[in-house]
Amino acid sequence: MNKYPVLEIFGPTIQGEGMVVGRKTMFVRTAGCDYSCAWCDSAFTWDGSAKEDIERLTAEEIIDRLNDIGGNKFNHVTISGGNPALLKNLHELIDPLHEQGVEVALETQGSRWQDWFTSIDDLTISPKPPSSKMKTNWSILDDIIHRLKEAGRLRNTSLKVVIFNEEDMRYAEDVHERYPDVPFFLQVGNDDLEEDESANLASHLLDQYEWLIDQVVASEKLNQARVLPQVHALVWGNKRGV
Ligand SMILES: C[S@@+](CC[C@H](N)C(=O)[O-])C[C@H]1O[C@@H](n2cnc3c(N)ncnc32)[C@H](O)[C@@H]1O
Numbered sequence: 001m002n003k004y005p006v007l008e009i010f011g012p013t014i015q016g017e018g019m020v021v022g023r024k025t026m027f028v029r030t031a032g033c034d035y036s037c038a039w040c041d042s043a044f045t046w047d048g049s050a051k052e053d054i055e056r057l058t059a060e061e062i063i064d065r066l067n068d069i070g071g072n073k074f075n076h077v078t079i080s081g082g083n084p085a086l087l088k089n090l091h092e093l094i095d096p097l098h099e100q101g102v103e104v105a106l107e108t109q110g111s112r113w114q115d116w117f118t119s120i121d122d123l124t125i126s127p128k129p130p131s132s133k134m135k136t137n138w139s140i141l142d143d144i145i146h147r148l149k150e151a152g153r154l155r156n157t158s159l160k161v162v163i164f165n166e167e168d169m170r171y172a173e174d175v176h177e178r179y180p181d182v183p184f185f186l187q188v189g190n191d192d193l194e195e196d197e198s199a200n201l202a203s204h205l206l207d208q209y210e211w212l213i214d215q216v217v218a219s220e221k222l223n224q225a226r227v228l229p230q231v232h233a234l235v236w237g238n239k240r241g242v
């Protein structure tokens with residue numbers, strides 16, 4: 001059996017972001033990322049700071065853990081990271097979850113393709129804007145969107161760009177223009193990962209949300225877009241495991 005590097009299994013909570021925002025879900029967070037975004041809110045998955053907490057678990061062990069923690073109180077699991085798309089064979093986790101009547105979502109940045117993407121029920125691809133300091137490989141992203149389209153999976157797919165400034169807005173417009181038939185989300189960037197008072201963070205993020213709404217309203221290229229904050233950040237601040 002393959003083993004997967006896992007840093008957190010938690011829930012039930014709500015999906016705080018994107019295409020199924022508000023959906024009750026469990027989270028499985030894998031370790032390791034091929035990016036190092038300047039503002040990553042989960043940097044512990046790749047910066048070495050939580051190295052000791054990484055567990056190598058089989059799909060069966062992950063499912064046992066989900067059932068132990070979540071009981072009968074969930075029917076949706078979100079796989080995030082890090083970049084879970086670094087992992088081959090994740091169908092070993094996805095297929096048994098489906099057999100158990102559980103839907104599976106994925107968070108990834110669009111830097112790698114895996115064949116198991118076509119079994120994901122809610123697939124969020126989140127290419128990174130200039131503020132992240134990462135560079136988008138457009139030919140890989142084109143290939144991923146093309147494969148999903150060919151497989152008839154666009155109804156299960158969305159694009160989500162996190163926005164910190166006006167340069168990021170222009171990048172978001174480019175992404176949406178390039179893939180017009182993929183549902184498109186803009187998300188408020190959290191630029192205060194050190195704030196430990198959730199009320200202070202919420203107030204700041206709501207101001208950022210208003211700014212982002214104003215930007216989208218003013219754009220002629222984003223008439224079909226959706227604008228969302230990270231709901232979990234508004235409710236629980238920078239807390240981990242929620
Ligand atoms: C931590 S990432 C893990 C999955 C994958 N590596 C990715 O980036 O899509 C999950 C989501 O959180 C978003 N995110 C990370 N840091 C953020 C921040 N400071 N503010 C808002 N969203 C953030 C990412 O853009 C991504 O959509």
Ligand SMILES: Nc1nc2[nH]cc(C(=O)O)c2c(=O)[nH]1
Pocket residue numbers: 013014015016017027042080081107232242
């Ligand atoms: N509640 C909640 N919603 C989320 N949506 C995406 C998350 C992530 O870190 O990938 C996340 C998370 O960590 N918590």
Ligand code: SF4
Pocket residue numbers: 033034035036037040041042043045081082083109
């Ligand atoms: S791609 Fe995702 S996990 Fe990796 S550094 Fe960027 S935000 Fe963090």
Ligand SMILES: [Mg+2]
Pocket residue numbers: 041042
């Ligand atoms: Mg998160």
